[in-house]
Amino acid sequence: MKYDDYKALRIEQDGSILTITVNRPEAKNAINHDLHREFSLIFDDVDRDESVDVVILAGSGGAFCAGGDLKWLLTLHGDPVATSAGIRQDRKIQNSLLDLEKPIIAKVDGPAIGLGCSLALYCDFVYASEHSVFADPHVSVGLVAGDGGAVMWPQLIGYARARRYLLTGDAISAPDAAAMGLITESVPADALDETVAKMAKRLAKGATHSIKWTKASINAGLKVTANAVIDRAAAFENVTQLLDDHRIALEAFQNKEKPKFTGR
Template sequence: MNFDHYKLLDFTRDGRVLTITMNRPELLNAVNHELHQEMAKAFFDAADDMDSDIIVLTGAGRAFSAGGDFEWLGKQVRGDRTPFVHEAKTMRRIVMGLLDCPKPIIAKVNGDAMGFGASVALLCDIVIAADHANFADPHVRLGLVAGDGGALIWPQLIGFAKAKHYLLTGDAINAVDAERMNLISFVVPAGELDAFVEKYAQKLARGAQSAIRYTKSVTNIALRQLFSSVFEAGVAYEGLTLATSDFNEAVNAVMEKRRPQFTGE
């Protein structure tokens, strides 16, 4: 598989391990339209790649992904947006790509994973984070529904009581506490992250690949069933909140470096 056509994702190999790196470090790997589109194809292409068995997903620089790019969000506020039906299709393909990819996907969370970044990380099969990383889904702080996967995956990992707290407030959780609550698989000192992930990925690569892939597929049956109901509703509701005054106010408040004044409209 040739990945040269990707612009914002880098692909590197170490034996049978394929690493996908979100590469917008100057913007903390915030997701714009172009990266959104590339993410929607990447996991399908990685699944078809004959030269790899294990996938590692990470971010360049000091963050995994800071979530949505505010320049992109600002354009949406000004009405400069593609029809939401197209963005909804992209969102579906990203989550489907993660859940349906037969190969194990390891999220190497090298820094903060926020919003979309948190959803993508938590939908991976194994989540290994540096101890300074934070996870949050602050969609509500932008007047948006957590429709890109947060409402799907957080309750499955930590239960509804805790998940509702983090989804309804947008509060962040440190990686150490995230591991304790079973939100993520492992937390390690930042200086040990690369070595830990490499060792873990190679351990999986030495395993019986057919058995590993079928086991992932079976384990994800429940998530795929939820995907067809919870995720579809989440995408639809997020589309509705894009048209609210609160969304406009939240984005403008961030741009103007002030606290938003929500009206519920």
């Protein structure tokens, strides 16, 4: 498998370990059109790559992924054709992550926000530096959490805690996220690379078919839940992308102001 067509994602392979790095450091790896499209394709390509047994997902430049790029989101606002195309890609991203049998390790250094947070939480292991933060602030920009948060947060930390964070958009520090079971482990920043590499090598040297099919068995139940949630959450998110409150929030954040929502 060749990955030469990927630009927003940097793909590197060491033996049977493939590292996918979000490569927009100038924008804290925020999701734009190109990056969103590549994420909708990459996990299916990895699934077909017989040379890969383990995947590491990382960010560049001191951030994992800062969520949706505000400029890109503004270009989508009010355009039902464009927003529905984006929602369709969201569903492809989520389903391809759940379908991928090869274990995925998220290496989080810095903010993991919105879709960036969902990408991390869909991984099988999430290791984060102690200064990292996790948040799904869709409601803060007038959107429904339709790209995975409504699926993963309740499964990982329970419905009461999930509501607490999804309905407010509040952030969680990596140590707190680890303590409540949202992520696997919070480690000192200077130990992150070694921690992730150690687990990746351990999995790559293990009984790879047994590991893959155990993951597939675990995900079988999760996929049932996801199928019940994804389409509804995505549909609601698509609707909110057309509302005034979403535009108001995007413009306010661009101007470094607090949004004044109208409920429309």
